[in-house]
Amino acid sequence: MTLLVLHLAGAAGMTGIGWFVQAVHYPLFGYAAGPRWPEFHAEHSRRTARVVGLPWALQGVTALALLAVRPVGVPLGLIVAAVLLAGTTVLATVAFALPAHGRLATAHSDAVERRLLRTGWLRTWAWTAATVVAVVMLLVAGPGA
16 A cells, blocks of 8 residues: 555656646746846756656656555556556656757747647646556555555
8 A cells, every 4th residue: 555655646746746837837938038048947957856856756666666566456457557657757758858958958949948838748647647547546456455
């Protein structure tokens, strides 16, 4: 049960962060454009890394741990879904977010910001689905797991 709760905590934490970033933070990037943009973006990146580090690692490590130590009553399909959803967020970050942030590091670009917002929804929905899967795993495991 502890592993399932920890997995839910990581996934739910990333879901909340993902929705905040997509709905509030990224859309405000244009307001910070200007001569201090590189400083703003560097600070955004530094602070974001500190906030996402623990819940994202928790989600990933516990998803993999669930494969090794499958809780009684939890179907393998749910665990595979959890691993695939966690992997989707990593892949989307590496393929889309990191390159966009790399381009934004020195100068703001409306086009890159729009691309970041568009592709960021993949991560946000993957984290949201991962939270739903984590809740279902807890429910099917029952109180005795």
